[in-house]
Amino acid sequence: AQSVTQPDIHITVSEGASLELRCNYSYGATPYLFWYVQSPGQGLQLLLKYFSGDTLVQGIKGFEAEFKRSQSSFNLRKPSVHWSDAAEYFCAVGAWNTPLVFGKGTRLSVIA
Amino acid sequence: GAGVSQSPSNKVTEKGKDVELRCDPISGHTALYWYRQSLGQGLEFLIYFQGNSAPDKSGLPSDRFSAERTGGSVSTLTIQRTQQEDSAVYLCASSAGLAGYNEQFFGPGTRLTVL
Numbered sequence: 437a438q439s440v441t442q443p444d445i446h447i448t449v450s451e452g453a454s455l456e457l458r459c460n461y462s463y464g465a466t467p468y469l470f471w472y473v474q475s476p477g478q479g480l481q482l483l484l485k486y487f488s489g490d491t492l493v494q495g496i497k498g499f500e501a502e503f504k505r506s507q508s509s510f511n512l513r514k515p516s517v518h519w520s521d522a523a524e525y526f527c528a529v530g531a532w533n534t535p536l537v538f539g540k541g542t543r544l545s546v547i548a
Numbered sequence: 549g550a551g552v553s554q555s556p557s558n559k560v561t562e563k564g565k566d567v568e569l570r571c572d573p574i575s576g577h578t579a580l581y582w583y584r585q586s587l588g589q590g591l592e593f594l595i596y597f598q599g600n601s602a603p604d605k606s607g608l609p610s611d612r613f614s615a616e617r618t619g620g621s622v623s624t625l626t627i628q629r630t631q632q633e634d635s636a637v638y639l640c641a642s643s644a645g646l647a648g649y650n651e652q653f654f655g656p657g658t659r660l661t662v663l
Contacts, residue, residue, distance in 0.1 A: 472654075479552075479639065480654040526591065533579055533645055535604065536652060540590035 438463050440527050442539035449517050450547050457512040457542050459527030469510040470528040470536065471501055480526065486510065497521070522546045550574070552655035554640050560661045561630055569625040569658045573642030580623050581643075581652060582607075582615060586636040594638075597623060598645060630662045 441460045449455055461467060468487050472480040484495025491503040501512045510527060524543050530536040553572045561567050573580050582594040593607040597617045608614070612630075617623040627634055637657040643650035 477656075479656040480641075482651060485651070528591075533598070533643065533650065535581055535583075535593035535596050535607070536591075537593070538583075538591040540588070 438529060438537045440529050440537055440539035442525075442527055442542050444542045445540070446543045446545065448545040448547060451519050452516050455512075455514045455517045455521070455544070457525050457527075457544070459510045459512065459539060460508050461510065461527070461529045462508065463529050463537075465531065467529045468531055469501075469503060470530070471495065471499070471510075471512045472526045472528060472538075473497075474524045474526065474541075476523070483512070483525075517544075517546055519546045519548070552640055552642050552653050554638075554655040554658050556658060557656065558659045558661075560663065562663050563632060564629055566626065566628045567630055567660060569627075569638050569660070571623045571625070571640030571642075571655060573621065573623070573640070574653055575621075576644070577642035577653075578620060578645030579643040579650065579652075580617060581641040582623070582625050583639045583641065584636045585639055585657070591639065594625070627660075630660075632662045635660055635662045 439462045470485045471483040483499050484493050486493050486503045494500050499514050524541045526541045527539045528536040555570045580597040583591045585591045595615050596604040599620050600617050612628045615625045637659050639657045641652040641654045643652045
């Protein structure tokens with residue numbers, strides 16, 4: 437069965453510190469992988485996606501993610517967190533024109 | 549160049565009543581998805597449309613839930629005889645539906661509260 441696990445429900449980091457959000461997936465075929473961000477009261481915004489090729493992908497807002505097939509992981513990173521990054525982050529897996537399977541999300545809090 | 553819109557943004561209803569939630573996808577997008585976001589449950593897939601057809605309804609939680617799409621555009625999700633466990637944010641997404649991967653664009657959601 438397809439599934440996505442985000443082991444961290446809530447993470448708190450200091451502004452300016454680095455960030456890594458974990459994501460592990462289970463998928464039968466070669467997956468497409470995504471990270472979305474949801475700010476309070478807002479819809480989901482795509483941060484970045486991986487289809488194939490270079491396993492390190494760059495996204496918007498200074499985020500990047502690395503696909504590691506051997507570990508079935510797609511962790512999201514940012515070298516220096518800003519207060520405006522406080523939000524809920526969702527990892528998702530899918531394929532062409534299929535519904536996405538989402539993790540349960542990681543809530544990021546940023547402190548001064 | 550409007551994005552995906554959903555209405556109403558908030559809906560409060562009494563247990564047992566029927567509700568209709570509306571989704572207007574991005575113009576020209578043939579694929580449309582409904583998801584439900586419950587507290588602590590993440591996002592769950594409900595139903596997928598390609599054009600006016602729904603090839604995948606596997607996520608609908610019960611026969612109280614139904615959805616339709618007309619003219620390859622607007623979609624309505626109907627929940628009959630609402631229960632308190634139906635309280636959630638209902639999200640709609642659309643994509644171009646072309647060959648190859650197409651990004652899903654999400655609407656802001658409808659927050660449903662069943663009293």
